[in-house]
Amino acid sequence: MRTILKNAKRLLPSNKLEDCEILIEDKQIKEIRSVINEEADREIDVKGNVVLPGFVDVHIHLREPGGEHKETILTGTKAAARGGYTTVCSMPNTNPVPDSSETVNALFEKIKQDAQVRVLPYASITKNLKGEELTNIEELADLGVFAFTDDGVGIQTADFMLQAMARAKKAGASIVAHCEDNSIVYEGVVHDGKVSQSLHLPGIPPISESVQIARDVLLAEATGCHYHVCHVSTKESVRVIRDAKRAGIHVTAEVTPHHLLLNEEDITTASTDFKMNPPLRAKEDQEALLEGLIDGTIDFIATDHAPHAMEEKAKGMLEAPFGIVGLETAFSLLYTNLVQTEKITLHQLVEWLSIKPAEVFTLPYGKLEENAAADITVVNLNKNSVIDKETFFSKGKNTPFHDWKVTGQPVLTMVEGNVAYIDEEDIHG
Template identity: 45%
Template sequence: MLLLIKNGTVINPGDKTEQKADVLVEDGIIKKIVSGQSVKADRVVDASDCYVMPGFIDMHVHLRDPGMEEKETVETGLKAAVHGGFTTVVAMPNTKPVVDNADVVNYVHNKGKNMGLAHVLQAGAVTKGQRGEALSDIEGMVEAGIPAISEDGKSVMNAQLYREAMTLAMKYDIPVLAHCEDINLVNGGVVNADETTEKMRLKGISNSVEDVIAARDIMLARETGAALHLCHCSTKDSVKMVEMARKEGIRVTAEVCPHHFILTSSDIRENDANYKMNPPLRTKEDVEALREGLKKDIMDVIATDHAPHTAIEKGMGIRRAPFGIVGLETAAALTMTELVDKGYLTVMQMAEKMSYNPAKILGLEKGVVEEGKEADLVVFHPGREYTINPDDFYSRGKNTPFAGKKVKGMVMATIVGGRVVYEK
């Protein structure tokens, strides 16, 4: 089958080129990128006024499957992914049961393949049951195809055990995706520790909760040589530490989520748990540092930390509700609206941070728009305006603080392996 994506502006972060061209796809592979030629095809996608970009890759997604299907399933999560322009997602292992062995990895991978939507790559837990006591079957999970190990949802507080895990990650050439949180410093906190949240009489989570573990993990990465990726960075000092580590030649990359580069604790609405996430919304100073870190390419990746919960759970109020918000279906528009349109990022940088860099970190042959490569693509209209409405989400989770926000940037089509899996 021949698929033609015509009249678009092709963004290829692989060689940093931007050109008006048509993209011809045959049997799932990009056959030609041409300009001014008449090409016949079995199916045509009109990309007028749109960017044709490599499909977005989300390194940080909670599919909740197995065990918490009332929140999300592999199917609903992947439907949300392609609605948001994501062609590959990395699923976190904090499910029930925890993904700490090859059998659970195979369950998620096989279920994902049967959906025929976005590619799903299941990360493996660092420790058995995520209890922090003994290492998971990392070798077996590598053989089953995990792209990384992660204890996301918590940190491995035993530094010696974590060093052993990093040594194995180095051996098997996979990155460690680090959730940086000193659980002893959290001390029951639910929001950022600052003047705004003190007025709400809510217990705070200080920046040091993240920074202490980030510093520890960077030192362990230096010692072991492992590739360390810091998840959902939220503090100004995380940016500083990543920059310093790079200068010393340590293999460290980092991601920022849209809620952390947009919102502050002062945006929290009284007792609205849609503003409760981990790490929490920080201060204006932190937000500006994260934006500058993205702008200067210190921070490599924009990820979502897509964390769906039921309406009942999120209706319990900030003190009692679980941490987390959804993000797959809003990330691209929020990035365009808050970073590209405001001059922090170019469109090319957006493609790098949402496609090219994640692919490099994960060792995937993706993230580019080039002849001979697999056709994982997104057709993205940068000028299309709309208002975010959770009722339009494909995800089971509707928990977002961005409901009612006006944004620019709409996914018009998502192509996975040469198949149009979503079209507006």
């Protein structure tokens, strides 16, 4: 199957756009030239829109198996494709947990059956995510899991984390951590600050995150393991990670779109669409996150797409589950609020959505070049729209960004040359 993308523009490192056409064959990009005059089985006219390397999200929740009322592999990956994502990494807080060869192999089979984009699943660090017994990290790494995490809960003892890192290092695997010291969370549901006081809600202190990162970077130094920090949210965490990198420790980190674009002051009512973990922090934390992203302390952006059923989110701030969806809104929100406001460039955004996550985890994706996988996201940078949660492909409608006006939208997503999503209003072919 030979496909040519006609009338495209590609982004140069200078942030200029250059006319191009792309020939795709055998799941790869065969040629990128200004004009390609060759025969093909299919031509897709992208009408002057911008071709980018497919987005890579190393932190999403697909909920299946066990949470199909929230999301499935099918609906979650359809949402990913609509958002421009060609590779996503699914977290292991499912039922059953992928913590054995049997459950991991079953998950691989379900992914092969239903996924609309590439899904690389995590395995858990501890059995059943209980923090009581380590999984067989070496065996599961051999099966091809993406990395190891107990995302949703922090590893509470240094002993367990030290053992996990040592074994992961031996297996050539990464440890990915949700950092939270349960002894100082105090059953909080929002950031411990102005809003927790005004809404009379229990607060989560920022130190509960940063203290565990500080512990873990020293353990990573001792073991030589690649240690990756999920959804950084506080200025103290940024400082610890920056210092660790300066010391030569193999630590990397991610930040979410919602922590970049919102802070606690955006929570004006006790709406559970603003309940996520880690919570929206203070304005100075938000500013430190963007600064850390720009200076390289934080490596890239991941959505932490966390769908829940409407009836679950309707239980109120104290009882509703943590989490919001993000796959379908990430690019448009970040482009509108960071690129168009000239806080960052489009090339920087593409680095953080595509190039850097692939590089950090040595994935052969996130590249728009000849002989690379034909994972391509086409975006219409001029398309204006209003975020409408009722139109989401995801089962989850839990977003604080409903009714936000945005510019810029993925209109075509291709995985290994196959169309995973197409906006028929913009693209024909």
